[in-house]
Amino acid sequence: MLESEYQEYNRFFLNMGPQHPSTHGVLLIVLEMEGEYVLDPQPVLGFIHRMHEKMGESRPCQGFMPNTARMDYVCALPYNHGYVSLIERKAGIEVPKRAEHIRVITSELNRIASHLLWLGAYLLDLGAFTPILYGFDDREHILDILESVTGSRLTYCYHRFGGVYQDIDDKFIEATRAFIKRMRKRYVIYEKLVTKNIIFIKRTENIGIVSPDMALRYGMTGPNLRGSGIAYDIRKNEPYSVYPEFDFEIPVGEQGDCLDRYMVRVKEIEQSLRIIEQALDRLPEGPIRAKVPKNIKLTPGDCNFAVEAARGELSYYLVGDGTSTPYRLKIRVPSYSNLSCLPELGSGILLPDLVSILGSFDLVIPEIDR
Amino acid sequence: MVDKSKDYKNDFIHQGLNATDTDYHQRGYHLEVALDVNQVRKFAQTAYDLGFYIVFVAGLHVRSEEGNDQDNSGLEVVYQFARYDQLYRIKARVSVPKSLKVPSISDIFQGADWHERETRDLFGVVFDGHPNLKPLLLSEEDSNFHPLLKQEEKLKSLDEVSWKSGVPETTEKEANDETG
Numbered sequence: 001m002l003e004s005e006y007q008e009y010n011r012f013f014l015n016m017g018p019q020h021p022s023t024h025g026v027l028l029i030v031l032e033m034e035g036e037y038v039l040d041p042q043p044v045l046g047f048i049h050r051m052h053e054k055m056g057e058s059r060p061c062q063g064f065m066p067n068t069a070r071m072d073y074v075c076a077l078p079y080n081h082g083y084v085s086l087i088e089r090k091a092g093i094e095v096p097k098r099a100e101h102i103r104v105i106t107s108e109l110n111r112i113a114s115h116l117l118w119l120g121a122y123l124l125d126l127g128a129f130t131p132i133l134y135g136f137d138d139r140e141h142i143l144d145i146l147e148s149v150t151g152s153r154l155t156y157c158y159h160r161f162g163g164v165y166q167d168i169d170d171k172f173i174e175a176t177r178a179f180i181k182r183m184r185k186r187y188v189i190y191e192k193l194v195t196k197n198i199i200f201i202k203r204t205e206n207i208g209i210v211s212p213d214m215a216l217r218y219g220m221t222g223p224n225l226r227g228s229g230i231a232y233d234i235r236k237n238e239p240y241s242v243y244p245e246f247d248f249e250i251p252v253g254e255q256g257d258c259l260d261r262y263m264v265r266v267k268e269i270e271q272s273l274r275i276i277e278q279a280l281d282r283l284p285e286g287p288i289r290a291k292v293p294k295n296i297k298l299t300p301g302d303c304n305f306a307v308e309a310a311r312g313e314l315s316y317y318l319v320g321d322g323t324s325t326p327y328r329l330k331i332r333v334p335s336y337s338n339l340s341c342l343p344e345l346g347s348g349i350l351l352p353d354l355v356s357i358l359g360s361f362d363l364v365i366p367e368i369d370r
Numbered sequence: 371m372v373d374k375s376k377d378y379k380n381d382f383i384h385q386g387l388n389a390t391d392t393d394y395h396q397r398g399y400h401l402e403v404a405l406d407v408n409q410v411r412k413f414a415q416t417a418y419d420l421g422f423y424i425v426f427v428a429g430l431h432v433r434s435e436e437g438n439d440q441d442n443s444g445l446e447v448v449y450q451f452a453r454y455d456q457l458y459r460i461k462a463r464v465s466v467p468k469s470l471k472v473p474s475i476s477d478i479f480q481g482a483d484w485h486e487r488e489t490r491d492l493f494g495v496v497f498d499g500h501p502n503l504k505p506l507l508l509s510e511e512d513s514n515f516h517p518l519l520k521q522e523e524k525l526k527s528l529d530e531v532s533w534k535s536g537v538p539e540t541t542e543k544e545a546n547d548e549t550g
Contacts, residue, residue: 045507049507216423217423217480217481218479219426219479219481220481232455300531300533303398304398304399304459304461306398315426317448319531328531340483369507
């Protein structure tokens with residue numbers, strides 16, 4: 001048998017998903033394989049496409065609020081935050097300081113919950129079963145805290161135009177402070193259990209290296225970008241809400257492999273805890289909602305608002321026409337751009353490494369499909 | 371150290387592009403670039419050379435102006451770019467001709483690949499030179515169905531959905547005239 005014939009004989013297609021456990025939702029990747037090596041991974045999207053943008057254009061802007069939580073269901077509050085901020089920028093609504101602080105506290109709690117879920121699920125992809133139990137234990141505390149003010153555990157609809165739905169009470173503050181204290185102790189456990197684990201390091205180090213130029217060409221953002229050493233965080237670079245008042249750092253990696261992306265997220269949990277701590281200390285008294293007209297008129301013209309979601313830059317782009325219904329609402333989601341580099345990043349690697357890369361990207365499929 | 375307040379308007383004007391400054395606090399972006407169809411690739415190359423990253427490519431459906439501009443399908447393609455090292459956002463806009471063809475920028479910014487496929491799905495814009503313009507979010511059977519195209523009675527002209535270029539005083543005056 002000739003060499004070329006042998007290669008032809010060894011080449012085949014493999015469907016990874018849409019029910020594959022490591023795709024975390026309904027994502028199909030059609031892999032062109034040669035033996036154990038992936039030649040060309042092509043993601044196939046749209047299994048849970050719901051056309052959120054059309055829904056945004058066919059009802060008054062208030063009616064879109066619940067939809068924002070159903071894109072990224074793991075970290076819904078930054079999506080709430082971005083949408084209300086967009087409408088506030090368009091309609092010129094001033095938000096009370098207390099409301100902005102509450103928004104930041106709840107969004108950061110949600111970000112930690114998202115990172116904890118990711119941490120557990122990623123290690124489950126790599127074959128470690130225990131960390132997800134620890135992660136879910138910690139996440140459960142956050143969900144309880146958030147449930148006490150928002151009323152829901154997953155798809156929050158808590159932020160409102162001009163403020164938030166209801167005020168936080170002493171019980172909430174107490175529980176949040178207790179969680180911060182607890183979470184700092186848990187770091188030691190995660191460090192011992194995961195970060196220094198030799199199998200984990202072998203599965204992640206030098207795997208799936210994203211270079212800064214590649215990140216720029218694909219428009220990658222969030223921890224996936226920061227793993228490559230670029231300190232780009234919308235909370236710092238394009239300050240919104242009350243983030244400029246807080247002292248926090250942007251953790252960055254060195255070379256952009258899976259291990260760096262892991263380290264960035266773990267360090268971000270601590271930074272989020274710092275933000276929450278400061279926001280609780282400086283929580284001002286006052287109203288939690290501004291007076292907002294019942295029928296918000298969106299003036300003609302376009303407007304953009306970007307926030308840092310758990311997975312990167314979330315941009316809402318709105319075109320108004322003078323009515324209360326958006327004429328066009330474009331939602332730029334981070335995972336969509338982050339995943340789009342997979343065909344380039346994943347060619348010529350081993351199949352188990354592809355699983356490691358996919359997990360390290362922290363994909364949320366409903367957000368990609370919208 | 372990167373200059374945090376660099377203005378990129380002149381870099382685009384030097385390339386013969388029509389760039390204007392905008393009010394960031396009102397609109398959320400700093401620079402607006404109105405493009406001709408044959409300038410799209412030059413604009414993307416300039417943005418890449420200056421170190422911008424791609425935020426998104428999207429479509430917009432407005433009423434086509436008959437008469438003064440014959441070659442206008444009513445569709446617009448909107449590009450947004452931003453920077454990692456400073457706060458600077460660019461919005462670029464191009465009117466799609468009747469042939470529905472706009473040059474693809476997916477070889478300059480590979481990230482545009484999926485955004486262009488999405489725009490083809492939702493609006494039917496054909497990106498010329500795209501290597502793989504297959505349905506992405508919608509199914510293959512629906513490749514001629516474009517959900518974000520508006521019905522004729524809901525369409526508005528581009529002027530009706532754009533910022534008023536005049537000074538605010540005049541619009542206030544007009545409003546007073548109407549009530550008075």
